[in-house]
Amino acid sequence: MTMKGGTGKTTTAVCLSHGLSLAGKRVLLVDCDPQRSAATSFGVKGERGLAELLTSGEVDILQVRDNLFFIDSGGRRLAEVELVLGSHENRERRLSEALKHLKGCDYVICDCSPSLNLININALVYCDEVIIPVSMDYLAERGATETAGIIEEIHAFNSRKPISFRLLPTFYDSRTRLAHRVLEDLRERFGDRLLTTVIRMNQAIKEAPGQQKTIFEHAPLSRGAFDYYHLTEEILGRDRPGESRVGESQGS
Numbered sequence: 001m002t003m004k005g006g007t008g009k010t011t012t013a014v015c016l017s018h019g020l021s022l023a024g025k026r027v028l029l030v031d032c033d034p035q036r037s038a039a040t041s042f043g044v045k046g047e048r049g050l051a052e053l054l055t056s057g058e059v060d061i062l063q064v065r066d067n068l069f070f071i072d073s074g075g076r077r078l079a080e081v082e083l084v085l086g087s088h089e090n091r092e093r094r095l096s097e098a099l100k101h102l103k104g105c106d107y108v109i110c111d112c113s114p115s116l117n118l119i120n121i122n123a124l125v126y127c128d129e130v131i132i133p134v135s136m137d138y139l140a141e142r143g144a145t146e147t148a149g150i151i152e153e154i155h156a157f158n159s160r161k162p163i164s165f166r167l168l169p170t171f172y173d174s175r176t177r178l179a180h181r182v183l184e185d186l187r188e189r190f191g192d193r194l195l196t197t198v199i200r201m202n203q204a205i206k207e208a209p210g211q212q213k214t215i216f217e218h219a220p221l222s223r224g225a226f227d228y229y230h231l232t233e234e235i236l237g238r239d240r241p242g243e244s245r246v247g248e249s250q251g252s
């Protein structure tokens with residue numbers, strides 16, 4: 001699995017969650033990263049987070065916007081929980097078990113960290129679909145291919161259902177030849193697993209978390225807002241009715 005970080009996973013998790021909630025869907029965003037970047041983007045902190053959910057079964061579900069709910073990761077405690085879980089039975093299904101009785105959400109979105117760890121495997125086992133953000137550079141392209149392979153391996157031991165994945169081009173800068181080439185390569189290799197939406201490089205996207213706003217609030221007329229609006233529409237358009245769980249994987 002790629003260890004490459006910074007490809008737009010948290011940004012996509014936050015913006016897509018907010019986009020879907022603005023479209024009237026009820027959304028739960030779960031921060032699966034001890035770094036707590038999603039929590040920081042919203043400026044919130046849950047006392048009991050994913051770490052507690054996976055151990056004691058107790059958790060604070062915070063409402064961060066209309067229709068948008070959030071579970072903190074628990075920060076460093078989540079990294080500790082991972083060590084404890086390692087020796088448990090059914091260790092890769094703990095998240096699925098914990099959220100089994102969750103009702104009333106149209107989408108559950110998990111923001112993963114950039115590593116192959118047990119928490120991320122739990123998220124992959126739980127989710128119906130994985131979005132792998134791929135920044136337009138060579139290492140990210142390699143990372144995405146590796147991640148796709150790992151998803152297939154996880155599917156092999158988790159025969160409950162197939163895990164489908166789609167790739168989302170991010171940090172696209174049309175002025176560079178590299179961006180064009182990477183996008184072409186991805187299209188050739190992954191065909192229609194590549195989402196139509198392309199997220200362009202955009203300064204407003206970078207600024208938004210510092211204001212504890214999403215791109216739709218910070219700069220609603222920016223390219224970033226346009227691209228994430230487009231992504232929201234694409235996800236809404238293709239999904240079947242009913243609940244769907246989307247994981248932002250460590251793809252790169």
Ligand SMILES: Nc1ncnc2c1ncn2[C@@H]1O[C@H](COP(=O)(O)OP(=O)(O)OP(=O)(O)O)[C@@H](O)[C@H]1O
Binds near residue numbers: 170205
């Ligand atoms: N399209 C974009 N244009 C410009 N900056 C962006 C864009 N997308 C994300 N960023 C910025 O790039 C940085 C990394 O993005 P983000 O945190 O979403 O990546 P990540 O994949 O979650 O990282 P990690 O692997 O560490 O979890 C952040 O500062 C974010 O604001």
Ligand SMILES: [Mg+2]
Binds near residue numbers: 009010111112
């Ligand atoms: Mg992140």
